[in-house]
Amino acid sequence: MVVIIIVLRMDGYAIMYSVWLCLLLILRRSILRWIWIVFVVFVAFSLIWQFLMSIGPPPNLCIEYEWETRTRYWTIAQDFWFLVDNYRSPPSRKLIGESILLIMASQQMVSFWLEIKNSRNKIDYDGGSNNYIIHQFEDPDFVNPVVDFTTYTTSYLDVAKRIFFNMSYWGCMWIIFLGSVNRVNIFSIVYLCYVFLYLWHGINIYYKPLTTILKSWNQLIIQNVLIICLKAVLQVPGCFYMPDIPMQYCGLIGMVGIGCIRNFEYTDYFNKLDEGKTMCRASKQEMSYVVWDAVIFFILMIQRRVFRSYNFFHIINDAKAQHLLSARGALLLDEMHEMRIKEMKDDENRVRDAVKMKLTKLLYKKMDIQGEFFKNSVITHKMAIRSGDYYMYEETEGEIKLKDELKPKEEKETKGRDKVRHIMITLFADMITSNMRIAVKKYWNTRKEEKEQIEEVAEEDEEEEEEEEEGYGTTLLLSMIWRTIYLFRFTWAIIDIIIVTATEFFETYTKRYVMVCAKLDKEKRLLKEQTDYDVGVRIEGWWLPRASFEGLIRQPLPEPKKSPKEMSTSDLPNILKLLKAFWIIIVARSDLLCYFCVILNQVMLCQLITIPLSCMVYMWGMLSNPRPSKTFWIIMIGYVELVVLIKWLFQYNVMPGNNLLNFKEEVDPMEPLETSNPFFPSKFMGLYHMDFYYLWEMFTVMAILIHRHYLMRIGLWTTLTTSVTASSCDGYYAMREGALVRTTRVPGEAGRDKVYTIRSSRASILDNILSSVKFMVAIEKAAITAYYIFRCIYLLISAQQIRIGYPSRIWGFSFCHGFGLWNYIEIRIYLLCPFLFELRSSLDWMLTETTMSIFDWFKMEDIYASVYKVKCLRALEKEYGSPPGVQKKAIYKYMYGITLSLFFIILIWFPLLVYSWGREAGQSHLPSFASLQFQIGNMEPIYDNPAHVYKLHESAFEYMKQVYNAYDTPKQFFYGYDHADVGVLTFSTGGNIWMLRPQEEKIMLKVINSAHPVTVTMTCTVWLSNGENQKELTVSVHNRLFAYSRNRKYLSDVMEFDREFDGALTVRYLLPKFLKVEQTGSITILDNLMLPESSGLEASGRRNVTFVARLSSEGLGRMWWEVTENVGDENYKNFLEQMPYGSLSQDYIVIFTFNDKVVHAFFNILTGGSIITFYSVFLFVVHGWSRQVISGRFSMIWLYEAPQADILYSMCNEVYICREAKMWDLEEIAAGRVFFAMKSDNTAIKLSRFHGNPYNPTTDKRLPSVTRRS
Known part of the structure; x- marks a missing residue:
């Protein structure tokens, strides 16, 4: 509590408490008992004095104080020493911590009085003793009064103690580490060095004498206390003299972390004292993280108590026993590794010899059947692999087992995992067939009772269910409460299944580590019960055992210790099992x-x-x-x-x-x-x-x-x-x-x-x-x-x-080491990936020694993949199959039937949905920038101005739609847009200075005065922004000025005489009024929002433009053009004048853009073309896929509906075994067997019958063998 007060206050009283903290730290407990009263009196008088300073004297006395002059130093001194003030009293919140300290110190004084009293009367206090016990650890006759919780786990308290006392050391190190790296000052380097030193040694420090451990730990505590005291003392220069420190010492101030901390000040009163002054300021991080020192002190004192407890004696002894057994773990690992290698080699030799013997007999039989033909004929590779016949299946040994039978323990584990999966499937099946209540009850009863009682429990549950339905189904509130309860129970059942499944998954990958640890724990118990393992020798302060494990076992104690009854791992809750398994897999796979x-x-x-x-x-x-x-x-x-x-x-x-x-x-x-x-x-x-x-x-x-x-x-x-x-x-x-x-x-x-x-x-x-x-x-x-x-x-x-290294026998794919649901999904995905199967097969053939050609290799891989899928399907049917002769439930049929029906309906509607959604949904995408340009011939543009882009308001858009209420085509057009999709581009009528060089002027005059037409070009450019990208869209309109016209004469006069003339240059149908920006990134001119004129249809989409040449006021032949839109025609009066921004047509050039909504680029591709094309291609592809899955597979029914594929799968594996054993002649025989079985449906069907079927030639040798068909 003293440290907390120092950290919180950081003022003059904190400095005094720092002195007391150093004094209390260096004194022994026997001396503290006598001087503690002095400390309590100091705290009491300090609290009383500060309380008086807080309330102050009566105002009637009108006492004035020196610090009320409001100079900077006296103002800070008043706050630093908690002095009375008539105008700004010190914060009384500072006294809360000292009040708590006084209460705690008083109670500790009572404890000291009891200790003095009991020591005088030599009475053992019932609550325990605070005497020094470290010296007892080295006593050979000492008996620890605390039960050994590191060896025997008898209760959850032992589990908690084991975790706490083993992890407290590491937790203390990490807290000190965080406290040092989170602050950047010179004091943190002390913590960091100590942390790295302790982390470097780890638990090896337990092999040092306990007094040495405590001595080094006390040094760390002293360093921590000195740092706290120094930081309290450094508040004096930090608060009083910071403005007087030169700026060149700011680096030193930052390294030391000097600053003024005021935890009880919530205003900027003191900051205004230094306002406008140039001074060094410590970072706020350094000033606020003084709390880390208090946290470190707290955790150091807790760990010190751990070191000085009887429980820690067991931790040290456990470390000694572990040191003795360390070599045993390496030996056990080597033994297990050698045994595993031996089992793998024996299994490989067994399979190889069985295949070799089997195929060699077939080769000899082939030689006997063919006789002289075999001896005299030249047999090619193709003939060899096509030489399969019925004789190869007359006396087969059936499937060759690739692995030995499961051991009893492994078989038990496999059954346990299958049982968990079966329980999960049963839970959801009961949920579908009955209701949630029955499913939950069955699940929790199944977890408690044996399999033989499941049917009886289910019947009782159904009867109880009927009673419960009648009991609480009368009131709606009670029914909702029960439904909520069962919903929580069902959720917890699912969570429980997930926990058990995850636990078993983790345990699958930690078997070797668990086996070694179990063996070591057993030997550790034997070591602790029968030997004096903790007696050793000290070499340079480090403990070493006096003998090895074997030597100590040969010299057991005359009276071995008795082991108490322990908790079993199966007694732990599932959540604790999961945490334990998670920790084990982290440790086992820590590399x-x-x-x-x-x-x-x-x-x-x-x-x-x-x-x-x-x-x-x-x-x-x-x-x-x-x-x-x-x-x-x-x-x-x-x-x-x-x-x-x-x-x-x-x-x-x-x-x-x-x-x-x-x-x-x-x-x-x-x-x-x-x-x-x-x-x-x-x-x-x-x-x-x-x-x-x-x-x-x-x-x-x-x-x-x-x-x-x-x-x-x-x-x-x-x-x-x-x-x-x-x-x-x-x-x-x-x-x-x-x-x-x-x-x-x-x-x-x-x-x-x-x-x-x-x-x-x-x-x-x-x-x-x-x-x-x-x-x-x-x-x-x-x-x-x-x-x-x-x-x-x-x-x-x-x-x-x-x-x-690589295994000597490889076949199939990387995920073909099981026959579960995930294996089936993986191979389906693998086969669906374009060109992956072909690429992988071709590379394997190129890099593998074999007698098969590339096309035979492809056939073999295709056969293997098909057979493997069938074997996976049979395994899934065995695990998730339903009993025979049971009618499908209505809910089952509705669930699958409605799902499939909705799926096909969605497929039919999908093209229309995507097409309509792609054109209607999305975000409005107005132009970010636009420009308008007019050009005569090939010369410099006479007009080139940027646009101001505006978004049309909703009310203005509704007013625009009302203009076209009498016209069906425009009304239908407006239905596809809203106000956010319409942009307004406004351009000023005045252009830039049109400057031509003398040579260009001569060329221009020559072109104008010639008999050839002169082209006038309008170019409107729009930029669409898409994140960081800019897309440029351009639309152009061209018109021609013919010879001997008024426009040509006007141009000629302007260019030749270089002055203003009456008249203007008018170009018809040059300016587009409405533009459409489509999703595909194209821009077009709309011609359905204006009516055509009698003189031409172009009036429905474009407007007339007038150009007037203006001479610059500076003279020097500089000219600019004024461009205006012609008004007064029927389209302007009927439509454009009444539309938004219509009144600006005489002062600005106004263009409206209708922008399609923008969606993802994928939908742009789909909706950019014709709906009929998209619909046809989609239905063609999807219908072909669905028809291939559902129908058209009658030719392969004999394979996909095979009762079992074990023999076919074993025949495929025989090809791989012969290939990797480099038995090339037998590889051809094995490949010939597989090809002939696939070629002869009758043979493959007989080979794929159930095991034990009387018509299966592989299970009944007395039946006639398979013969040739006549």
């Missing part, structure tokens, strides 16, 4: 977790300083056989700690790059090079100020420490190494360097877009470094980040494959 953390660190930050970690993972860790040595992990731990330390040093603002502006991911050429260049040294190295700079390194250290715990527990924390063959290293290095992925930023159009391309190239280590630096610019691109992560995972898998 992969370490590699993944290193990769994620490099991918997320892309810093040069962490590249050595990635190199160590790829070129050392993953290529070490059988596993990396202790040296590798020590270097990893040391380097990660060094990276954190270096990064911490570069968080200071005085470091290079930190005083610059924030780094930006996008490179702007107008910014300084240092702030945007990824090759700037501090950013290139990753040594600059950033938030959570330690995060990924912290995860990496945690993963490495977990793996070290695993290695020490199993006994693999050794320096033994196994060299890797040169071929493995070279092969992996070539693969890695040849498939190095790089990202390069390519400037897009006009330098605005940034396109990231991924390419593969051969590169060096330096190229890898440069690639990582380039990747820093693209780190925000999620697709590239995901690609890098998956690429790194692929490299890890490849390295592991090289390290462990």
